[in-house]
Amino acid sequence: MANPTAGATTHQPVFDVLGRSSARRERELALADGLRLVQWCNHGGRIDYRRPGHHTLSVYLQGGHATHLVDTPGQTGSPGCHCVLPAEHESRWNVAGPLRFVHLYLSAEAWGHRVVRLLDAEPRAFTLEQRIFGADAVLAAWAKGVAALDWQDPAERLRIDALSQAALDRLVLQAARPRLRERAERGGAGGLSGTARRRVLAFVDAHLDQADLSLPRLAAEAHLSEFHFARMFRASMGCTVHDWVATRRLDRARALLRGSALPLADIAAACGYAGASHLSQRFKAGVGATPGQLRRALGGR
Template identity: 45%
Template sequence: MPQLLQHQVFQSLASSPHARLERCAELNDGLALAIWRNHHDSREYHSPGHHTLTCYLDGGTGTFRRERPAEKGAPDKLCVLPAGHESAWVINGDIRLVHLYVSDERFALDALRLFDREPREMQLREHTFLDDPVQALRFRRLIALPWEEPGERLLVSSLSHELLDHLLRTQAAPRQNPLLRGGLAPQQRRLLQDYIAQHLDEPLELDDLASLVALSPYHFARMFRISFGVPPHRYLLARRLERACRLLRDSLLPLGEIALACGFASASHFSNRFRAALGGTPGQYRAAFA
């Protein structure tokens, strides 16, 4: 739970004498989950560093934002709370809800993958009491899974990523006239994305990537992080793991061949990286989706 305690929304509820944590899970890839019960409470969030997607499970008909007392919650209502937002909540009566916490780094990786735009160009729109039956059904499926079981935990992670993908496709939008300073030129960013995608099975060194855009390794690493929202090694690992997940789900290739196809030095190296990122081994992942 240490990473979760750094999340302001989680921390605020954890410090409340009225709120009770049912269960939580850190999914190790920039996502975390928590189910809460609360009653007769008030909470405020001030510029949290993570994005939060909420689904009301039970109750909530007496819950409202302090500045909008006429709008009340209900089961299956969703709230989208972007990083940096400000909100104050009043909870009258009982409520049970589930939170999906999304790190800025996870948002950046998925924004790049889905929109081919710099993450700093995109923003998550804030919503209160949104109706989205597809997302509500995903949350209902999610809370029915045993988060502690290794095989099931991989399904939990996959379903959480589905929630995030849908959230970004429906609620993310370009910022209006963003002030972008530093970073890579758009053609440099696209060149790097294409090159990395085409050479995931090869060793990719920082010097090699920097030379593609005629920059020193130091300046390249700094400008890459500005444009991509993550350091080069984190972006590369994320892309390799995404390819590995596709091959594990959609092919019968042996694990050793998948490891080499995704640029890992060995099957053991692949397994260690996969487990650290997703909470289970490649074999468990394949079995979960069989």
């Protein structure tokens, strides 16, 4: 799985910044769809975030009463509060007391997938609004819930993944804001038209049982050359064609494992995998558990 905090050299991923600070990483878990969950603790120091290149949801578990932005020392955190740190944000923090918190890091693919699924819009048309010390009982319960689970147990890892995917859905629905018109016009050139985007995404979903969802085939569906289609797709969706198709195959496999008693070989065929072993390999890499582990966690369906 690609590291969702990896980025260009001008970016400073939050994970790396904290790793170089006095903060201590307590545990870490790679989740489906390019999400990464990390639990941290810190007891003091200065933290500077500068254009991390990925989105971050931060929820305080314990402490935080002496944690604040350098520019607003009168506004401090508390257990259960949350911060939304967009990919291009910059902030300077002072931690003057004990703090335990969880971070959910979101890759471009994770963000793009949810914007399309929940808002039926292009990811480039929406951005996250920075939020500092917000109050949301659902997000607070999510953080408390995942912190209470065993991150090493396969069944509980699946539960953590499901809870975190739901938290991402809530984040998109609550925090996503249309970009300012002038910014959208500056950054929007070169992407797919709305009609072409919907046609291609619908084509992918309708043909997931076929292995040949290749760049040439999808470019033909969009009536574009392969070169221009690849560039325009990435501009619109924030990820490559290959990454999008791979994510949609895993989505369907998860849905079939949860909602049917089909043999793994049949699920593999329905999702365009070469066989049950191919499905298991991709599922393990993308979800962090095997199809069998997911079924057992669901009660052996």
